[in-house]
Amino acid sequence: MNKSFLSAAAFAALSMTAVNAQAATLDDVKARGELNCVVSTGIAGFAAPDDKGVWAGIDVDFCRAVAAAVLGDGEKVNFVPTTGKTRFTVLNSGEGDILFRNTTETMSRDADLKLTFLPVNYYDGQGFMISKELGVNSAKDLDGASICIQTGTTTELNLADYFRTNGISYEPVPVETNAEAQTNYLGGRCDVFTTDASGLASTRASFEKPDDHIILPEIISKEPLGGAVRHGDDQWADIGKWVVNALIAAEELGVTQGSAAEMGKAAGDNPSINRLMGTEGDFGSMIGLDNQWALRAIEAVGNYGEIFDRNIGPDTAIGLERGLNAQWKDGGILYAAPIR
Amino acid sequence: MSSGTSVEGSTSITSQRNIFSRLWNDKETRSVIVQIIALVALFAFFAFMIRNAVYNLEAIGKGFSFDFLWQPANYDINQRLISYDSRSSHMRAMQVGILNTLLVAFAGIVLATVLGFILGVLRLSKNWLTNKIAYVYIEYVRNVPVLLHILLVHGIMVHSLPKPKSAINVGDAGFLTNRGLFMPKPIPEPLLWAVIALFVAGIIFAIIFRSWAKKVQNETGKIYPVFWISVFAIIILPVLAYFLLGSPVNWEAPELKGFNFRGGMVIRPEFIALWLALSFYTAAFIAEIVRAGILAVSHGQTEASMALGIPRGRTLKLVVIPQALRVIVPPLSSQYLNITKNSSLAIAIGYMDITATIGGISLNQTGREMECMIIVMALYLLFSLLISMFMNWYNKRIKLVER
Numbered sequence: 212m213n214k215s216f217l218s219a220a221a222f223a224a225l226s227m228t229a230v231n232a233q234a235a236t237l238d239d240v241k242a243r244g245e246l247n248c249v250v251s252t253g254i255a256g257f258a259a260p261d262d263k264g265v266w267a268g269i270d271v272d273f274c275r276a277v278a279a280a281v282l283g284d285g286e287k288v289n290f291v292p293t294t295g296k297t298r299f300t301v302l303n304s305g306e307g308d309i310l311f312r313n314t315t316e317t318m319s320r321d322a323d324l325k326l327t328f329l330p331v332n333y334y335d336g337q338g339f340m341i342s343k344e345l346g347v348n349s350a351k352d353l354d355g356a357s358i359c360i361q362t363g364t365t366t367e368l369n370l371a372d373y374f375r376t377n378g379i380s381y382e383p384v385p386v387e388t389n390a391e392a393q394t395n396y397l398g399g400r401c402d403v404f405t406t407d408a409s410g411l412a413s414t415r416a417s418f419e420k421p422d423d424h425i426i427l428p429e430i431i432s433k434e435p436l437g438g439a440v441r442h443g444d445d446q447w448a449d450i451g452k453w454v455v456n457a458l459i460a461a462e463e464l465g466v467t468q469g470s471a472a473e474m475g476k477a478a479g480d481n482p483s484i485n486r487l488m489g490t491e492g493d494f495g496s497m498i499g500l501d502n503q504w505a506l507r508a509i510e511a512v513g514n515y516g517e518i519f520d521r522n523i524g525p526d527t528a529i530g531l532e533r534g535l536n537a538q539w540k541d542g543g544i545l546y547a548a549p550i551r
Numbered sequence: 552m553s554s555g556t557s558v559e560g561s562t563s564i565t566s567q568r569n570i571f572s573r574l575w576n577d578k579e580t581r582s583v584i585v586q587i588i589a590l591v592a593l594f595a596f597f598a599f600m601i602r603n604a605v606y607n608l609e610a611i612g613k614g615f616s617f618d619f620l621w622q623p624a625n626y627d628i629n630q631r632l633i634s635y636d637s638r639s640s641h642m643r644a645m646q647v648g649i650l651n652t653l654l655v656a657f658a659g660i661v662l663a664t665v666l667g668f669i670l671g672v673l674r675l676s677k678n679w680l681t682n683k684i685a686y687v688y689i690e691y692v693r694n695v696p697v698l699l700h701i702l703l704v705h706g707i708m709v710h711s712l713p714k715p716k717s718a719i720n721v722g723d724a725g726f727l728t729n730r731g732l733f734m735p736k737p738i739p740e741p742l743l744w745a746v747i748a749l750f751v752a753g754i755i756f757a758i759i760f761r762s763w764a765k766k767v768q769n770e771t772g773k774i775y776p777v778f779w780i781s782v783f784a785i786i787i788l789p790v791l792a793y794f795l796l797g798s799p800v801n802w803e804a805p806e807l808k809g810f811n812f813r814g815g816m817v818i819r820p821e822f823i824a825l826w827l828a829l830s831f832y833t834a835a836f837i838a839e840i841v842r843a844g845i846l847a848v849s850h851g852q853t854e855a856s857m858a859l860g861i862p863r864g865r866t867l868k869l870v871v872i873p874q875a876l877r878v879i880v881p882p883l884s885s886q887y888l889n890i891t892k893n894s895s896l897a898i899a900i901g902y903m904d905i906t907a908t909i910g911g912i913s914l915n916q917t918g919r920e921m922e923c924m925i926i927v928m929a930l931y932l933l934f935s936l937l938i939s940m941f942m943n944w945y946n947k948r949i950k951l952v953e954r
């Protein structure tokens with residue numbers, strides 16, 4: 212339906228955009244005055260429009276951070292919603308400048324689909340959700356179940372491998388979007404919904420009775436979720452990469468949305484903070500921006516911890532713990548390369 | 552000398568101009584020229600698009616190759632008419648998709664034709680109520696996009712039918728659930744082949760008998776009950792044989808085990824939704840075609856036939872239907888093409904046809920957009936051409952033979 216239409220449209224765009232030189236996404240974005248950011252069609256906590264139509268979520272905040280660094284305004288983002296299937300075509304055809312869409316970094320996506328991945332912004336893994344009344348406590352007991360999966364994802368590949376290697380059978384029920392998965396799951400077309408564990412938590416939180424459903428303990432894959440850009444524009448990839456690093460480093464260094472402006476006024480005695488805030492060194496010009504690039508990003512959306520807590524943290528309905536996504540100092544594996 | 556040449560030159564120019572203007576003023580040549588120009592422009596346009604696409608793909612470092620077809624597909628497909636698992640190749644996944652497309656298209660064409668003819672006749676009924684019901688149905692159905700019909704039927708199946716645990720038991724033979732209709736699966740015993748052979752022999756006999764009866768009728772005017780004799784040969788005889796041979800089929804019954812019914816066979820809600828929605832939708836169009844076809848046969852013909860003492864049934868069969876068919880068949884072909892192409896809406900509800908397999912998951916997991924799209928388009932083109940060829944052949948067969 213409209214998604215396959217979208218993919219056809221993106222394909223048409225691919226064949227119609229007159230042969231254009233690769234580089235200079237930065238110039239295009241500046242000239243347009245708006246960042247085209249590829250996100251999902253809607254998964255609360257990651258990227259979803261609220262009831263006023265304003266997009267919110269972790270992925271959305273990363274889009275806004277990039278827009279703030281590049282254009283000076285986190286609001287200047289045009290969100291391009293995509294399904295698991297259309298996202299890469301939309302990015303590669305030039306309809307999107309950058310992608311933040313619960314996207315797992317894999318070798319084939321990097322090397323064959325020609326994407327350049329930005330640092331991981333959420334370490335995830337694939338899980339299973341099932342209604343409590345079915346009394347299942349382990350994924351190994353799912354023999355014969357009907358399972359809803361989003362097509363065009365790593366999810367469907369992991370699932371096929373997991374069930375085959377464990378010698379259990381299942382009926383795949385393919386769906387295009389999270390919303391479709393939800394209707395099919397709640398309607399009983401499938402017994403189980405499988406996707407990234409974060410996606411399950413977010414989906415469950417949107418149910419009328421979240422407590423009727425459990426997420427099984429098995430995590431069957433590694434899903435390092437990160438942003439991505441097209442191959443071939445290194446400067447643009449660097450911008451994406453260092454904006455993500457800056458937001459993670461900001462948390463580590465204790466720079467918050469509230470304190471950033473103050474800390475950016477004058478150099479203090481922590482050189483790492485000074486470099487991040489642009490009061491020391493000339494890091495902005497290395498990526499084609501000015502030295503306040505990171506300051507603006509942090510002012511727009513806060514540091515990584517603030518983004519996490521606001522969108523999916525323990526105090527939200529989704530209620531995810533930091534777990535692997537804590538800073539390396541706090542027992543997680545979040546570890547931003549130094550800005551120097 | 553020099554003036555001579557210039558004069559010569561100018562005459563040849565004028566005569567050339569004359570040729571062009573004459574060519575241009577000639578209606579037929581002009582239309583040929585325009586067509587050639589249009590064709591060249593069209594080809595140039597496509598060449599430009601393809602060149603751009605290939606160039607743009609290469610610019611981001613993606614080559615053009617069909618090698619991926621032999622790599623393992625790595626995904627599972629629920630409805631498989633041939634053996635397939637996640638280790639099979641993309642090629643195999645494509646074949647599974649092709650069969651699924653053909654299955655739903657064929658089933659859709661059959662049901663839409665039957666429904667369409669019934670509705671078309673009802674629409675001409677003298678009974679006010681029947682007539683109006685058919686009218687309302689046709690107008691409602693053809694004015695709502697087919698995608699909505701598909702989603703509606705699927706939604707109704709998934710949300711209003713019970714889960715497997717509380718399945719609706721259909722005479723202990725089938726179980727209707729929101730996961731589909733589970734039915735016993737026939738497992739043939741060797742003797743079944745005898746029944747099948749008898750059935751095939753029946754068909755061959757019927758064909759030969761029919762042409763023989765026709766010849767006899769032409770020569771002597773004697774009429775045989777061809778229809779009933781054919782029914783006897785094709786259906787009644789094999790059925791009798793089946794029971795005399797002690798029903799040489801084992802039925803594997805579906806059984807509720809764990810989450811789902813196991814064993815037997817299942818018709819999934821995705822298939823049912825797509826099949827019914829496509830059929831209901833297209834039947835409304837076919838009904839209008841049938842109505843127009845019947846109305847096109849002037850009433851005088853029926854009256855003339857009846858006046859000759861030909862009974863009503865025969866009048867319908869020998870006078871009205873053959874002439875109506877000539878009006879009905881050509882537009883009917885395009886409805887058949889529509890069903891086939893509209894079946895690609897399958898993707899909206901996750902029915903695994905060509906668009907969802909090779910044009911969907913394979914395309915996405917391998918990133919070979921260009922290659923997969925070419926394959927999918929070529930396949931639909933092929934199916935459409937085959938249907939057109941068949942319908943053209945049929946149309947020729949029923950054409951008015953002028954004596």
Ligand SMILES: N[C@@H](CCC(=O)N[C@@H](CS)C(=O)NCC(=O)O)C(=O)O
Pocket residue numbers: 251252253254293294295312313314315361363364365366387388389390406407409410411434436
């Ligand atoms: N991480 C996996 C799965 C991504 C995925 O599709 N996730 C779902 C659930 S977390 C999603 O984002 N759905 C939103 C939508 O349907 O637009 C991948 O990259 O292939």
